[in-house]
Amino acid sequence: MNSNSIKVACSNCNLRELCMPLGLSPIELERIDDVVANRRKIKRGATLFRNGEKFTSLYAIRTGFFKTCVASEDGRDQVTGFQMAGEIVGLDGIVHDHHTCDAIALEDAEVCVMPFDRIEELSREVNALQRHVHKIMSREIVRENGVMLLLGSMRAEERLAAFLLNLVQRLHARGFSQSELILRMTREEIGSYLGLKLETVSRTFSKFVEDGIVEVKQRHVRILNADKLKDIVNPKVCN
Amino acid sequence: MNSNSIKVACSNCNLRELCMPLGLSPIELERIDDVVANRRKIKRGATLFRNGEKFTSLYAIRTGFFKTCVASEDGRDQVTGFQMAGEIVGLDGIVHDHHTCDAIALEDAEVCVMPFDRIEELSREVNALQRHVHKIMSREIVRENGVMLLLGSMRAEERLAAFLLNLVQRLHARGFSQSELILRMTREEIGSYLGLKLETVSRTFSKFVEDGIVEVKQRHVRILNADKLKDIVNPKVCN
DNA sequence: CGGCAATTTGACCACATTCAAATTGCGTGG
DNA sequence: CCACGCAATTTGAATGTGGTCAAATTGCCG
Numbered sequence: 001m002n003s004n005s006i007k008v009a010c011s012n013c014n015l016r017e018l019c020m021p022l023g024l025s026p027i028e029l030e031r032i033d034d035v036v037a038n039r040r041k042i043k044r045g046a047t048l049f050r051n052g053e054k055f056t057s058l059y060a061i062r063t064g065f066f067k068t069c070v071a072s073e074d075g076r077d078q079v080t081g082f083q084m085a086g087e088i089v090g091l092d093g094i095v096h097d098h099h100t101c102d103a104i105a106l107e108d109a110e111v112c113v114m115p116f117d118r119i120e121e122l123s124r125e126v127n128a129l130q131r132h133v134h135k136i137m138s139r140e141i142v143r144e145n146g147v148m149l150l151l152g153s154m155r156a157e158e159r160l161a162a163f164l165l166n167l168v169q170r171l172h173a174r175g176f177s178q179s180e181l182i183l184r185m186t187r188e189e190i191g192s193y194l195g196l197k198l199e200t201v202s203r204t205f206s207k208f209v210e211d212g213i214v215e216v217k218q219r220h221v222r223i224l225n226a227d228k229l230k231d232i233v234n235p236k237v238c239n
Numbered sequence: 240m241n242s243n244s245i246k247v248a249c250s251n252c253n254l255r256e257l258c259m260p261l262g263l264s265p266i267e268l269e270r271i272d273d274v275v276a277n278r279r280k281i282k283r284g285a286t287l288f289r290n291g292e293k294f295t296s297l298y299a300i301r302t303g304f305f306k307t308c309v310a311s312e313d314g315r316d317q318v319t320g321f322q323m324a325g326e327i328v329g330l331d332g333i334v335h336d337h338h339t340c341d342a343i344a345l346e347d348a349e350v351c352v353m354p355f356d357r358i359e360e361l362s363r364e365v366n367a368l369q370r371h372v373h374k375i376m377s378r379e380i381v382r383e384n385g386v387m388l389l390l391g392s393m394r395a396e397e398r399l400a401a402f403l404l405n406l407v408q409r410l411h412a413r414g415f416s417q418s419e420l421i422l423r424m425t426r427e428e429i430g431s432y433l434g435l436k437l438e439t440v441s442r443t444f445s446k447f448v449e450d451g452i453v454e455v456k457q458r459h460v461r462i463l464n465a466d467k468l469k470d471i472v473n474p475k476v477c478n
Numbered sequence: 479c480g481g482c483a484a485t486t487t488g489a490c491c492a493c494a495t496t497c498a499a500a501t502t503g504c505g506t507g508g
Numbered sequence: 509c510c511a512c513g514c515a516a517t518t519t520g521a522a523t524g525t526g527g528t529c530a531a532a533t534t535g536c537c538g
Contacts (some may be wrong), residue, residue, distance in 0.1 A: 019456060030363040070387070073473045076393075077388075078387055091377055092380055094373050094374055095378040120366075124364075124369065130362075134372075138332070141330050142335075145309045145339065148317055148386055149316075149319075152432075153317050176262065183273055193391075205518090218502085228507055234311065425484065438485090438487085445487080
């Protein structure tokens with residue numbers, strides 16, 4: 001076996017509830033263990049897959065943090081998402097049997113490799129898995145709808161506030177703090193995701209600090225006033 | 240039977256290749272006919288489904304033109320897509336069993352109603368259908384990635400050029416002209432989709448007309464110089 | 479013909495970008 | 509351990525793109 005891939009099991013994975021359906025029988029779980037063939041380690045800065053590469057598998061993130069980006073022909077690129085433990089990447093590859101974006105590790109990471117033909121095979125027999133796959137794809141569609149709303153109609157402060165709230169909410173669901181987080185990405189990457197320049201991201205952080213909404217030390221962010229952040233995202237109209 | 244719903248068959252639908260998998264056996268086709276329970280007519284301006292409504296079915300558009308929009312709590316809304324004959328809407332509803340956006344007919348329309356539990360059932364048995372469902376969802380994810388690139392990194396002219404090229408390409412695939420199209424949506428709806436104000440859309444159209452790239456008479460658009468449009472979307476760097 | 483919605487156009491303004499420079503933090507090697 | 513070099517970040521000043529507000533025009537439908 002490749003030193004880069006390790007045999008594993010979902011049945012005792014502590015991320016199970018994040019990336020697998022609930023309420024499976026022991027025998028179904030065992031069969032899914034079989035689909036999740038192995039793990040793969042990705043060093044910080046390395047790609048899990050790249051635009052144009054053949055699509056074979058979905059990947060469940062075990063540890064680490066990823067970004068996905070698409071590029072236009074003339075070199076511009078756009079971060080389309082940041083993914084953390086328990087989330088699935090690779091869905092973009094299904095439609096054309098080739099990936100249409102890059103997935104890059106923002107820190108040393110480990111993923112479970114799930115060959116897609118095996119997923120399809122098993123999801124014909126395990127209804128809960130079929131349903132789960134559909135939900136994962138639908139969730140991604142809904143997430144992207146939200147990003148379109150953000151990019152299409154929000155101003156810089158609103159975008160950054162929404163970004164921070166989303167990030168901290170997902171981290172909290174994984175047992176981390178509700179009010180403190182470490183950004184795994186640069187200001188430029190945040191800017192690309194939010195449709196802003198890195199300077200604008202920096203300035204907006206500074207503005208939030210001035211206003212006492214957050215504390216920022218480099219990549220370390222502490223949210224001092226979550227209500228105010230929420231209010232920036234969703235300005236309340238006075239009655 | 241409701242006067243609003245009509246019994247139908249995919250097996251003789253001329254849009255089959257657009258919304259159904261290819262290469263099905265007659266018997267498989269017949270079974271799919273059975274999933275596509277009935278049709279529904281939607282008047283211009285009426286909603287096919289609305290944010291918050293229970294999700295039951297996907298809809299294949301037979302005739303007419305739709306927009307989908309999401310709204311933020313404070314009333315802003317964002318058009319997330321325009322859909323035409325042969326395209327599928329409703330995928331957003333799968334993840335939470337409720338729709339998270341509105342689908343509104345931009346002209347009198349007719350859709351095939353495909354109850355999702357029936358789709359799941361049948362796609363366990365007909366591999367081509369299973370694969371097809373996965374591809375449709377993946378295609379939507381990839382489309383939205385492209386919109387994110389547009390909203391995140393393009394300027395007004397680039398956005399509108401990309402929009403027109405995309406629209407005319409999809410229409411062409413349905414047998415319409417490569418160079419002429421009728422916009423089914425208002426300037427405001429285009430603007431919402433592209434993250435621009437309606438005045439900016441109008442101004443940008445005017446600019447394209449000045450530059451001899453298109454002719455515009457209200458909603459009727461004729462593309463005079465597609466290469467120039469492509470060049471606006473993807474500026475070539477001089478060597 | 480009249481009324482209304484959609485579109486166009488102009489003038490002014492705001493927000494984010496660009497360009498530039500200074501500062502900070504971090505890893506590496508002396 | 510400190511010095512150095514590089515990348516990331518912050519901040520400032522000037523600019524530009526698209527937004528806002530307002531008014532005029534067009535087209536459509538009753």
